Amino acid sequence: MAKRKQNWGKTPWTVSFRSQTTALPDHVDFAVVGGGFTGLSAAAWLARLAPKKSVLLLEAALLGNGASGRTGGMVLAQSAAGDLAGLGDVLRGYRRILNGLGVEADLDLPGVWEVARGGKSMEGKKVRPLKRSPIDWSDSGRVRAVGKVPGGTVDPGKVLSGLAQAAVKFGAQIVEGAEVLKIEYSNPLRLHVRPKVKGRRKEQIVTARKVLLATNAGSLDLAAKLYEAKESAEPKLTFAVATARLTTKQIDALGMNSAQPFYTVDFPYLWGRKLKDGGMIFGSGLVPAFGKTLRDGARMYHSTASRVKEVWSGLEKFDVRRGEAAERLRSLEQRVRRLHPALKQVRFTHRWGGPILITKNFVPTFRRHPKNGNVLVLGGFSGHGVALSVYLGHKAAQHFVGRYALPTWHSR
Ligand SMILES: Cc1cc2nc3c(=O)[nH]c(=O)nc-3n(C[C@H](O)[C@H](O)[C@H](O)COP(=O)(O)OP(=O)(O)OC[C@H]3O[C@@H](n4cnc5c(N)ncnc54)[C@H](O)[C@@H]3O)c2cc1C
Structure with a gap:
C-alpha cells in the first residue's frame, strides 16, 4: 500500500501528526497494525495502561489513510447492528476516552436527525415526519426529519x-510507511514489515508477543482465515463532498442552524453535517468496489485469502478523478444541488471516497485470530465506526492487559 500514491480525493480536515523517521525495533510486547481510529486508540491506551511494555503501531501509508481520514465524522451511538450484549454506552465512553487522553476533537453531541421520504424505514419500520421538521428537502421525494437519535x-x-500525540506521549512508537506484508503465527509472532524509511526498503522482521490487527477494509488477507472460517466481510466504497462556506441565510433555509447532522433511514441513502467553517458535507450510500477485478464485488463474500487480496488491491487503485468514481461524485453533486433552492448554485470544495468494511449482520469483528490467540482482530464497523472504533480500541488495549473479556457477539 505504501508503494502506490492513492487518489481517493481530498477531505476538509487535516492530520497534523506525522511520525518521526525511526528504525523499527526487533521485538515489542504489543504490535498494532493500522493507523486509523481503532489502532491509534488501542496503541495510546496500551502505552498508558502498560507503561513498562513496548508498543509499536505500524501504518502502511500515512495515519488516516483508510476510512478514519476520509470519514464523515458523524458520531453515532451503539453499532451498525444496534446495541450488542455488554457493549455499554459508546457515546459516554467515547467522550471519556478522548478526555482521558487529552484529545481536543471538537466533539459536539446535540443529537442526529433521522430523515426519510416515505412512511417506512429501510427495515420496514413505520416512520412519520415530525410536526415541525426543520428539514424539508427534495431527493427522490420530500425529505423530512422523522426522529432524533443521540450523537453528533x-x-x-x-x-x-490527538490520539497519535497521546500514544507517543505515553511511550508508543508510531511508524508510518510501514506495511505488514505477512504474519507468521508463531510464538512470538513474526511480522514481515516493509518500511518506507529512506534508504531502507528491505523487508524486516519484527517479533511481537501480541498483535492487534486494526486494518479494517485493508489487508483482509492478514485476517482472512478468520473471515473464511467464522464470518464474511465485504469491502465497499462510499463517497462524500464538501461545499464552500454557506451563508447564514442558506443554512437557515436548509434547517441546519442547529449543529445536528442527519442521515436517511430509507433509500437512496444520504447523510451529511455542517462543518465548523460554515460549509456542509453530504455523503451517499455504499457501492461495490469497482475495477476489473471487482465487478462482482456486490455479490461476493470472501472465500479465499487470494480473492480478498485481489479485492483490496482493486479498492486501493481506485481514483476519484476518473471513471465510475468520478461519475458517482458528479451525481452526488447534482443530488445536493437539487436538494433545496438554497443549494442550487453551491460550489464544492472537496470530493473524496473511502473504504467501508461491511460484516455479516453488521456486527463488528472483535475476536481472536483462529491461527494464534495472541492476535486480535478488530474492525468492520459497517460505516458506523467513528465513535465505536475508538471505544473498542480502548477495550482491545484493556483485553491485552487482562482487564476486559472479549464479547460474545459472534456466537449469535
Ligand atoms: C466516506 C466515509 C464516511 C464515513 N462516515 C462515517 C460517519 O459519519 N460516522 C461513522 O460512525 N462512521 C463513518 N464511516 C466509517 C468510519 O470512518 C470507520 O468505521 C472508521 O474510521 C474505521 O476505523 P479503523 O481504524 O477501524 O479503520 P481505518 O481507518 O480504515 O484504518 C485502517 C488502517 O490500516 C492501514 N493498513 C491496512 N493494511 C495495512 C498493513 N498491511 N500494514 C499496515 N497498515 C495497514 C490502512 O492504511 C489504514 O490506515 C465513514 C467511512 C467512510 C469511508
Missing part, C-alpha cells in the same frame, strides 16, 4: 492527530 459530530483530523 467530531473533527476526524483532530481525533487522529
Whole structure:
C-alpha cells in the first residue's frame, strides 16, 4: 500500500501528526497494525495502561489513510447492528476516552436527525415526519426529519492527530510507511514489515508477543482465515463532498442552524453535517468496489485469502478523478444541488471516497485470530465506526492487559 500514491480525493480536515523517521525495533510486547481510529486508540491506551511494555503501531501509508481520514465524522451511538450484549454506552465512553487522553476533537453531541421520504424505514419500520421538521428537502421525494437519535459530530483530523500525540506521549512508537506484508503465527509472532524509511526498503522482521490487527477494509488477507472460517466481510466504497462556506441565510433555509447532522433511514441513502467553517458535507450510500477485478464485488463474500487480496488491491487503485468514481461524485453533486433552492448554485470544495468494511449482520469483528490467540482482530464497523472504533480500541488495549473479556457477539 505504501508503494502506490492513492487518489481517493481530498477531505476538509487535516492530520497534523506525522511520525518521526525511526528504525523499527526487533521485538515489542504489543504490535498494532493500522493507523486509523481503532489502532491509534488501542496503541495510546496500551502505552498508558502498560507503561513498562513496548508498543509499536505500524501504518502502511500515512495515519488516516483508510476510512478514519476520509470519514464523515458523524458520531453515532451503539453499532451498525444496534446495541450488542455488554457493549455499554459508546457515546459516554467515547467522550471519556478522548478526555482521558487529552484529545481536543471538537466533539459536539446535540443529537442526529433521522430523515426519510416515505412512511417506512429501510427495515420496514413505520416512520412519520415530525410536526415541525426543520428539514424539508427534495431527493427522490420530500425529505423530512422523522426522529432524533443521540450523537453528533467530531473533527476526524483532530481525533487522529490527538490520539497519535497521546500514544507517543505515553511511550508508543508510531511508524508510518510501514506495511505488514505477512504474519507468521508463531510464538512470538513474526511480522514481515516493509518500511518506507529512506534508504531502507528491505523487508524486516519484527517479533511481537501480541498483535492487534486494526486494518479494517485493508489487508483482509492478514485476517482472512478468520473471515473464511467464522464470518464474511465485504469491502465497499462510499463517497462524500464538501461545499464552500454557506451563508447564514442558506443554512437557515436548509434547517441546519442547529449543529445536528442527519442521515436517511430509507433509500437512496444520504447523510451529511455542517462543518465548523460554515460549509456542509453530504455523503451517499455504499457501492461495490469497482475495477476489473471487482465487478462482482456486490455479490461476493470472501472465500479465499487470494480473492480478498485481489479485492483490496482493486479498492486501493481506485481514483476519484476518473471513471465510475468520478461519475458517482458528479451525481452526488447534482443530488445536493437539487436538494433545496438554497443549494442550487453551491460550489464544492472537496470530493473524496473511502473504504467501508461491511460484516455479516453488521456486527463488528472483535475476536481472536483462529491461527494464534495472541492476535486480535478488530474492525468492520459497517460505516458506523467513528465513535465505536475508538471505544473498542480502548477495550482491545484493556483485553491485552487482562482487564476486559472479549464479547460474545459472534456466537449469535
Ligand atoms: C466516506 C466515509 C464516511 C464515513 N462516515 C462515517 C460517519 O459519519 N460516522 C461513522 O460512525 N462512521 C463513518 N464511516 C466509517 C468510519 O470512518 C470507520 O468505521 C472508521 O474510521 C474505521 O476505523 P479503523 O481504524 O477501524 O479503520 P481505518 O481507518 O480504515 O484504518 C485502517 C488502517 O490500516 C492501514 N493498513 C491496512 N493494511 C495495512 C498493513 N498491511 N500494514 C499496515 N497498515 C495497514 C490502512 O492504511 C489504514 O490506515 C465513514 C467511512 C467512510 C469511508
